[in-house]
Amino acid sequence: xxxxxxxxxxxxxxxxxxxxxxxxxxxxxxxxxxxxxxxxxxxxxxxxxxxxxxxxxxxxxxxxxxxxxxxxxxxxxxxxxxxxxxxxxxxxxxxxxxxxxxxxxxxxxxxxxxxxxxxxxxxxxxxxxxxxxxxxxxxxxxxxxxxxxxxxxxxxxxxxxxxxxxxxxxxxxxxxxxxxxxxxxxxxxxxxxxxxxxxxxxxxxxxxxxxxxxxxxxxxxxxxxxxxxxxxxxxxxxxxxxxxxxxxxxxxxxxxxxxxxxxxxxxxxxxxxxxxxxxxxxxxxxxxxxxxxxxxxxxxxxxxxxxxxxxxxxxxx
Amino acid sequence: xxxxxxxxxxxxxxxxxxxxxxxxxxxxxxxxxxxxxxxxxxxxxxxxxxxxxxxxxxxxxxxxxxxxxxxxxxxxxxxxxxxxxxxxxxxxxxxxxxxxxxxxxxxxxxxxxxxxxxxxxxxxxxxxxxxxxxxxxxxxxxxxxxxxxxxxxxxxxxxxxxxxxxxxxxxxxxxxxxxxxxxxxxxxxxxxxxxxxxxxxxxxxxxxxxxxxxxxxxxxxxxxxxxxxxxxxxxxxxxxxxxxxxxxxxxxxxxxxxxxxxxxxxxxxxxxxxxxxxxxxxxxxxxxxxxxxxxxxxxxxxxxxxxxxxxxxxxxxxxxxxxxxxxxxxxxxxxxxxxxxxxxxxxxxxxxxxxxxxxxxxxx
Numbered sequence: 001x002x003x004x005x006x007x008x009x010x011x012x013x014x015x016x017x018x019x020x021x022x023x024x025x026x027x028x029x030x031x032x033x034x035x036x037x038x039x040x041x042x043x044x045x046x047x048x049x050x051x052x053x054x055x056x057x058x059x060x061x062x063x064x065x066x067x068x069x070x071x072x073x074x075x076x077x078x079x080x081x082x083x084x085x086x087x088x089x090x091x092x093x094x095x096x097x098x099x100x101x102x103x104x105x106x107x108x109x110x111x112x113x114x115x116x117x118x119x120x121x122x123x124x125x126x127x128x129x130x131x132x133x134x135x136x137x138x139x140x141x142x143x144x145x146x147x148x149x150x151x152x153x154x155x156x157x158x159x160x161x162x163x164x165x166x167x168x169x170x171x172x173x174x175x176x177x178x179x180x181x182x183x184x185x186x187x188x189x190x191x192x193x194x195x196x197x198x199x200x201x202x203x204x205x206x207x208x209x210x211x212x213x214x215x216x217x218x219x220x221x222x223x224x225x226x227x228x229x230x231x232x233x234x235x236x237x238x239x240x241x242x243x244x245x246x247x248x249x250x251x252x253x254x255x256x257x258x259x260x261x262x263x264x265x266x267x268x269x270x271x272x273x274x275x276x277x278x279x280x281x282x283x284x285x286x287x288x289x290x291x292x293x294x295x296x297x298x299x300x301x302x303x304x305x306x307x308x309x310x311x312x313x314x315x316x317x
Numbered sequence: 318x319x320x321x322x323x324x325x326x327x328x329x330x331x332x333x334x335x336x337x338x339x340x341x342x343x344x345x346x347x348x349x350x351x352x353x354x355x356x357x358x359x360x361x362x363x364x365x366x367x368x369x370x371x372x373x374x375x376x377x378x379x380x381x382x383x384x385x386x387x388x389x390x391x392x393x394x395x396x397x398x399x400x401x402x403x404x405x406x407x408x409x410x411x412x413x414x415x416x417x418x419x420x421x422x423x424x425x426x427x428x429x430x431x432x433x434x435x436x437x438x439x440x441x442x443x444x445x446x447x448x449x450x451x452x453x454x455x456x457x458x459x460x461x462x463x464x465x466x467x468x469x470x471x472x473x474x475x476x477x478x479x480x481x482x483x484x485x486x487x488x489x490x491x492x493x494x495x496x497x498x499x500x501x502x503x504x505x506x507x508x509x510x511x512x513x514x515x516x517x518x519x520x521x522x523x524x525x526x527x528x529x530x531x532x533x534x535x536x537x538x539x540x541x542x543x544x545x546x547x548x549x550x551x552x553x554x555x556x557x558x559x560x561x562x563x564x565x566x567x568x569x570x571x572x573x574x575x576x577x578x579x580x581x582x583x584x585x586x587x588x589x590x591x592x593x594x595x596x597x598x599x600x601x602x603x604x605x606x607x608x609x610x611x612x613x614x615x616x617x618x619x620x621x622x623x624x625x626x627x628x629x630x631x632x633x634x635x636x637x638x639x640x641x642x643x644x645x646x647x648x649x650x651x652x653x654x655x656x657x658x659x660x661x662x663x664x665x666x667x668x669x670x671x672x673x674x675x676x677x678x679x680x681x
Contacts, residue, residue, distance in 0.1 A: 209369050210402035212389040213473075214416035214463070228406045 051292070058082070058285040065282070081286035100270050100280075104287060106259040107267035110177060112294070114263060115245040117181040118188060122241045123234055125185075126192030127200075131222055133193060134200035146197075149190040157187065161254050168255055175261045183251050188241045195240065199233030200226065235305040243295045264291040318503055319379045319470040320345045321366065326375035328361050328527075335361040337527035338375070343520075346501040348494075350514040352550070353524035359507045362524075363473050366505060368392050379470060390419075395464035399476040401456045403448040403463075409435075410444040413462045427466075434465040437496075454485045465496070472497070474506040478513065490516060511551050515539070523547050545678040548603045548671055554635060556603045557645045560675055564597040572602055577641050579619045585667040593681045600681065603671035609647040610664040611636060611655070618662025620645075624655050638663070 056073065057065060058081055064074040088101040136142045164183055165174070173179030203226060211221035227234070249265035256262045268291060271284035299306065321343040328336040336358040343349045351359035364370040366377060368389035376383050384392055395416075403412050410431055417427045435441040438458040448456055457477065464472055474493075478486045494517050497504050508514055514521045515535040523530040523538065523546075531543035542548035548556045561574035570586055572579045583591065594600075615621050622640035629635075629651060636655055638645045640663070647663065649655060672681040 204400055204402065206398040206400055206402035207404065209364075209367075209389075210396065210398060210463075211404070211415075212369065213367055213394060213396045214467075215390040215419035217388070217390065220419075225404055225406075229404070231406075 054285055055289055057282065058289045060282060060285075062279045062282055081282045082290075084283050085286050085290065100267070101283065101287075103259055103262065103267045103270070104264075104290075107262050107264045108291070110259075110261055111246055111263040111265075111291075113177050114180045114184065114261075115242045115294075117177070118184045118245040119238045119242045121181065121185050122189050122192040123238050126189055126237065127196045127227060127230065127234060128222070129189075130193045130196030131200055131226060133197045135205070146193075149193060152187065152190050157250060161251065164251065165254055174255060175257050177261050179255055180252060180261060180263070183255060184245045184248060188244055191244075192237045192241055195237040196230065196233055199230055199237075203229055232305040235302050239295075239298055239302055239306060242298060246295050318345050318501065320381070321471060321503060321505070322376075322378040322381075323362070323366070324376040324378065326362065326365060326377065327373045328358070328365055328370060329373045334527045336365065336372075339524075339527070339529055341522055341529065341532060343503060343505060346503055348497050348504045348506065348517060348519045350506045350508060350518040350521045351524060352508060352511060352514040352521050353530075354509055354550075357524040358527035359509075359524050360475055361527075363396075363475055363505060363507050366471075367394055367396055367473050393467075393469050394471045394473055395467040395469040396473040396475065397460045397464050397477045399479055401448075401460040401480075403456055403459055405448050408445050408447060409440065409451070409459050409462075412448065412459055413444075413466050416463070416467050430466045430468075431462075434462045437465065438462050438492075453481055454489070457481060457485075457489060461493070461496070465500075469502065471503040471505065474504065474508075476508055477506075478508075479510075486513075493517065512553060515551070521551075523550060541680070542603075542671065543680055545601050545603065545673040548673065548680075552605055554606050554646045554648075556605050556671070557609070557647075558673075559602045559604075559643065561600065561602060562597050563594045563600045563602070563672065565591055565594050570594065572600075575641055577620055579665070581667045585670065590672060590681055598681075599675040601673040601675050601678070603673060604665050605669065606635065606646045606648045608666040608669040609645070610666070611638075611647050611649045611653075611661050612664075613659070613661060615660060615662035617664075619665050620663045622661055622663055624657050624659045624661060627655055627657055636661075 059077040059079070060074040061078050061080060064071050064078075085101060085104065088098045133142055133146050168174045168179050168183075173182065207229065208216075208218075208221040208226055211225040212218065216224060246263075247265060248263070249269065252261075252263045252266045253269070256266060264287075268284055268287050271280055271287065321341075323339050323341040326336055326339040326341075327334070339358075339362060341349075351362055353359050361370060365372050368384070368387055368391075372385060377385055379392065404415065407415065413431045413434060414427050417430065431444070432441065435444055438461055440455060440458045440462060443451060443455060443459075448459065451459065457480075460477065477493075478489055481489060490513060497517075506514075506517060518535055520532060520534055521538050522532045525546055531538055531547045533541075533543075538547060538551050542551060542556075545558065549558070559572075559574050561572050561577075563570060563572050565571075565583060565586075568583045570581050570583055570591075572581075586594070612618075620640050622638035622645060624636050625639045625644070626637035627634060628637065632651075633648045634651045634653075634655070636647050636649055638647060638661070645663070655661065673679065674681055
């Protein structure tokens with residue numbers, strides 16, 4: 001959906017550029033613009049407000065939150081929650097909170113290892129698979145298996161959690177990072193293949209033919225020409241996978257139990273569950289803000305590629 | 318340089334016969350064009366020669382060596398594609414050097430070859446740019462350069478000029494011919510443009526529905542087309558066709574169309590033609606626009622026609638005529654200044670008539 005909207009706006013802009021500029025229809029033009037900006041502002045507010053509220057809360061004490069009438073901006077901003085987070089011994093709060101905060105560093109590392117691991121695995125396998133699916137669509141086997149892959153996206157993850165648990169118990173993968181990486185890849189790999197397939201289809205076949213005539217084997221043409229050309233698509237797909245893996249909660253909750261593999265979402269939820277006190281919530285908010293930073297920074301750095309990668313994919317996918 | 322031979326080459330895609338028992342011999346250093354409309358199998362043939370498609374049956378020989386199972390990289394050929402197929406992530410220099418780097422050629426030699434080719438194509442100022450920063454014509458040159466540095470056994474061109482504008486196309490065409498003459502490398506060139514084929518080639522292979530129609534020099538395909546299909550394809554404007562019945566009567570050849578009868582002395586026919594016509598034969602009479610003399614004199618004319626449309630192109634003026642229910646195109650001297658609506662008389666140059674069997678289209 002999002003891609004369609006972007007494309008429509010682009011064509012609307014073109015349309016506007018073609019309008020005769022001699023007749024100054026300032027009123028109409030201004031009206032349209034105002035409506036557009038209002039819509040954009042509304043959408044931005046809709047998406048951003050919860051996050052901004054979280055940021056505000058992370059700088060609040062519990063008193064600021066429960067006070068009546070409610071205070072929307074705690075002035076002055078309080079750093080106490082972040083202090084508790086990074087220097088648990090210095091902060092206020094009971095043993096359970098300190099224990100929970102103590103899990104944060106390992107959870108952060110676990111999340112990073114799992115998310116990066118899943119991203120790399122999906123990109124390596126996914127782009128090669130996507131190449132095969134993009135270039136051999138005339139074969140029934142390829143069409144059928146691709147349909148199968150996409151079908152897996154239609155199955156609710158919930159229904160898979162028990163089978164996963166039983167299998168993992170038997171295989172000794174419970175509470176391991178490897179287990180999480182495998183589980184996440186199983187449902188993020190089809191997504192990667194789908195995004196990359198659309199991207200590769202947009203690359204003219206003559207490019208790899210030229211490479212093969214120039215002296216590449218098929219694999220060399222894939223690695224030396226096709227994949228480098230696919231970099232924007234790979235970055236877009238990689239970030240999607242990273243964010244999905246970083247944010248995943250349900251499987252992580254079921255398949256992990258200790259600091260060995262628990263990820264950020266699980267540990268953050270633990271603040272609410274294990275400490276059991278509403279007064280600990282602000283620490284949870286601060287933790288959530290910290291936890292949302294890596295995907296945020298990643299998206300900001302690579303946003304150019306995200307749009308570019310998905311648009312090319314969208315036009316052909 | 319290599320001699321390339323196609324022996325009974327077939328390529329089927331499911332039920333579609335893209336190339337059907339094609340036999341072709343391309344001499345060392347020869348410039349051969351595969352000519353035909355889209356879907357005639359010319360590009361598939363080229364891809365088979367390049368090794369990008371595997372033939373269903375038949376053999377491809379480079380210098381008497383069967384190369385059917387060789388991968389493209391082992392055939393030592395260079396190919397220029399319609400969309401240029403430049404590697405967008407590499408600079409112009411790297412695009413040209415890529416094949417040499419894969420061969421692990423010494424850096425100094427790569428450098429020398431790339432610069433030499435770039436100078437030849439006047440792209441030496443652009444070696445550090447990316448393909449995106451170049452115009453269509455410049456990209457075309459880089460694609461040529463990429464082929465040149467290879468010094469391959471053969472050049473394969475797949476409609477390399479169709480994405481250029483008309484003026485640039487003609488200019489590049491001349492340059493390609495000059496380069497090929499200078500280097501003397503065997504070249505196979507695919508196009509649907511008959512003029513391009515005529516200008517460039519030593520020999521033209523005209524294809525239709527995967528089969529070879531005629532394989533001959535441009536002059537021969539023009540003056541002695543093997544069938545009515547070739548006759549209609551080669552030459553611009555197109556050859557005129559009149560269908561009727563030809564017969565030999567008392568030392569004369571009589572051509573009967575619907576309401577027109579044209580009589581020539583029998584001497585214009587070869588023995589073979591005389592024998593074929595005999596009592597009467599359903600034929601297509603082909604005559605090129607430039608082989609028809611048009612005048613205001615209608616008395617002794619072969620055909621009388623009405624001028625319908627006048628198309629001056631400078632050196633000549635083409636007239637679209639209507640005679641006997643069919644349309645004819647003729648070229649006339651601009652100084653004659655024909656106007657539309659005028660009645661004119663046509664005389665066909667008897668020694669330049671083309672006779673084809675109406676049923677098979679074959680030349681008689």
